[in-house]
Amino acid sequence: MIELVNHLEIYKILPKTNCRECRLPTCLAFAVAAMKHDKKLSDCPYLAKDVLESHRVRGAKAESSDDDYLAAMKVLQQKAAGLDLGQRAEIVGGQYADGRLTMRVLGKNFYVEDSGFVASQCHTNYWLAVPILNYVLSSAGREPVGEWLPLRDLKHGGEDWWRLFGQRCEKPLKKLVDEYTGLMELIIDIFDGRPAPDQFNSDLAVIIHPLPKLPLLICYWQSEEGMESSLNLFFDRSAEQNLIIDSIYTLCTGLVIMFEKIARTHGK
C-alpha cells in the first residue's frame, strides 16, 4: 500500500483532466480536499480499482472497510426483521416457508430469515447480501419487460453512476474476459446463465439473474482490426423499480469480485 502524504502526491495519481465529475473545479482542488479527508479517492470515478487498492491518503480510514459494510448490513437486517416476509415473497419472486424467504440468486438458493439474516447454499459476500436485502425491502416486483438498457439510460441515477460503474465494473470485467475468454462459459455453468446470441452484435453474450426479477445481460466484443475489445452490462428497463441504483452498482461490483475469484481458481 502506497501512502500519499501530501496533496501533490495525490495530484500525481489523478487523471488531471479537470472534468469536474467529483463536483470540484479541478483535479488539484480534489487533491487538496482528499488530503483534508473532505473527499475520498474513490470520489474520482476515473481512478482505476487497482490504483484505489494500492494507494491510501495518510490518516484516511481504509475505504470500503468491513466496518462500513457490517454497519450497512445491520441497519438493513433490522429493517428486514420488521417485514412480513411471507407477503414480500410473492412480490420479489421467492417463496416463504418455515420462517424464511427463499429466492434464486444466480441459480442458487439464498435465504432471508425472519431475523433479517441472509444465508445461502454458497459463500455469501457482503456485496451480495446488501443488495439482496435492499431488493427484499423495496422491490416493486415489476416483471422484466425484455428491453435492455445500459446503466447510463436508467432514469433515476444512471447519469450520476455510469462513469463510476464503467471504471469499477465494466472495465475490470472486460480485462478479465480479455485474459480468460472461457470465463463467459463458466458464468453460464456456475451461475445458471444462458447464452444470448445476437445481442447488440456482440461476440459473446450471457444473461444471468442476480435477483429473481433483475436479469443482467453481459455483452463482450472481441478486438478486431486495431479496435480494442469492449464489454458492457445491460439492465432491463424495469431494473430501477426493483432495486435502487446504488445497490445495482454494489451488486455488480460484488459480481465482478466473484468473477475475479472464479477466473483465478480456474487458472486465468
Ligand code: SF4
Ligand atoms: S473527477 Fe477526477 S479527473 Fe475529474 S476533476 Fe475530479 S479528480 Fe479530476
